[in-house]
Amino acid sequence: MQIEHLVAEHDRTNFLNWLRDFPQQVEAAIELGEQLDGRVDNINKIYIGGMGGSGITGDLLAGFLYENLRVPVRSIRHYSLPAAVDRQTLFIAISYSGNTEETVSLFKAAGRAGAARLVVSSGGELTEQAELDPDSLLLTIPSGQPPRASAPYLFIPLIYWLDRLDLARAPGSDAVTETLEELEKITEELAPSGAENPALSLAGRLHDKINLLYGSQPLTAPLALRLKNQFNENAKMMAFANELPELNHNEIMGWRQLADETDSYRVVFLRDFAEHPRVQKRFDITAEIVGEQVQGIDQLAGRGESRFSRFMTLMLYSDYVSYYCALLRGEDPSEIESIELLKRLI
Ligand code: PA5
Numbered sequence: 001m002q003i004e005h006l007v008a009e010h011d012r013t014n015f016l017n018w019l020r021d022f023p024q025q026v027e028a029a030i031e032l033g034e035q036l037d038g039r040v041d042n043i044n045k046i047y048i049g050g051m052g053g054s055g056i057t058g059d060l061l062a063g064f065l066y067e068n069l070r071v072p073v074r075s076i077r078h079y080s081l082p083a084a085v086d087r088q089t090l091f092i093a094i095s096y097s098g099n100t101e102e103t104v105s106l107f108k109a110a111g112r113a114g115a116a117r118l119v120v121s122s123g124g125e126l127t128e129q130a131e132l133d134p135d136s137l138l139l140t141i142p143s144g145q146p147p148r149a150s151a152p153y154l155f156i157p158l159i160y161w162l163d164r165l166d167l168a169r170a171p172g173s174d175a176v177t178e179t180l181e182e183l184e185k186i187t188e189e190l191a192p193s194g195a196e197n198p199a200l201s202l203a204g205r206l207h208d209k210i211n212l213l214y215g216s217q218p219l220t221a222p223l224a225l226r227l228k229n230q231f232n233e234n235a236k237m238m239a240f241a242n243e244l245p246e247l248n249h250n251e252i253m254g255w256r257q258l259a260d261e262t263d264s265y266r267v268v269f270l271r272d273f274a275e276h277p278r279v280q281k282r283f284d285i286t287a288e289i290v291g292e293q294v295q296g297i298d299q300l301a302g303r304g305e306s307r308f309s310r311f312m313t314l315m316l317y318s319d320y321v322s323y324y325c326a327l328l329r330g331e332d333p334s335e336i337e338s339i340e341l342l343k344r345l346i
Pocket of ligand 1: 100
């Protein structure tokens with residue numbers, strides 16, 4: 001069946017539109033970041049609380065800013081904060097809906113600990129709480145789309161704000177121009193109507209397999225984790241993420257269990273040309289060892305010279321792969337019934 005027919009049949013709330021809109025989201029998110037007011041002083045650490053498509057923001061931020069962050073950044077994905085959170089902590093609560101109970105609980109705990117607080121949300125309880133508290137900062141992002149399709153809004157404004165706080169460095173204008181150009185090219189190339197669509201071909205290989213997604217620290221490991229989550233939510237597939245060099249010290253042994261099931265598994269490496277040279281070598285050797293135990297290994301890498309372009313293009317490319325996997329499996333990428341059921345039942 002033609003892919004356009006699968007889009008019409010399964011993409012009932014037009015998820016594709018959010019993918020197409022990604023370059024514009026990046027532009028709008030940069031503007032939001034430039035407008036985000038508010039000073040916080042004497043900060044020596046940042047904790048980022050959030051779940052799912054919102055919670056991944058902390059990992060994206062820590063990975064992307066790794067080389068120029070002046071304070072440690074840590075993600076928290078549950079209800080309580082560590083004792084280290086104090087008056088010198090910046091706590092950022094990220095929840096697209098503003099109603100995720102774990103994130104609301106963390107926001108309250110950060111207030112009790114005297115931390116400086118910022119809420120990033122499109123509404124809900126967290127927005128109300130931040131509006132009621134004169135000491136809390138609020139970044140309101142556009143509503144009406146799935147959190148996992150809103151990464152630019154959740155992630156990019158923070159980079160620009162942290163830059164103004166002198167805690168990190170945002171991409172310069174050349175990097176932004178390059179990123180937008182590369183994202184536009186990808187949007188065209190990976191559209192369902194594209195003559196040769198490499199994301200669709202890759203989805204053809206992955207959609208009926210269990211996929212292991214291997215990135216490396218610091219840049220592509222959070223993107224591997226995000227891709228795993230996109231496979232889970234968009235395509236309703238089981239997938240696993242891990243990172244080099246750590247997996248060379250444990251997971252490569254686990255492959256032995258799969259010796260009789262090699263056809264069920266595939267591996268995707270998420271690569272970056274600026275990887276540590278020893279990590280490059282590790283990817284090569286890992287491919288040799290694991291290659292015999294899986295059906296195949298594919299490689300994905302971002303495009304462009306700047307770190308911003310490489311990061312954002314790899315993110316968007318991965319999103320298209322998960323989108324096409326959803327369609328090939330006959331799934332609606334927007335539907336997340338079990339997640340919603342759990343939120344109702346708890
Ligand atoms: O992608 C999704 O819809 C989920 O992973 C949500 O992000 C997650 O359930 C948390 O909700 P929210 O982003 O509204 O805090």
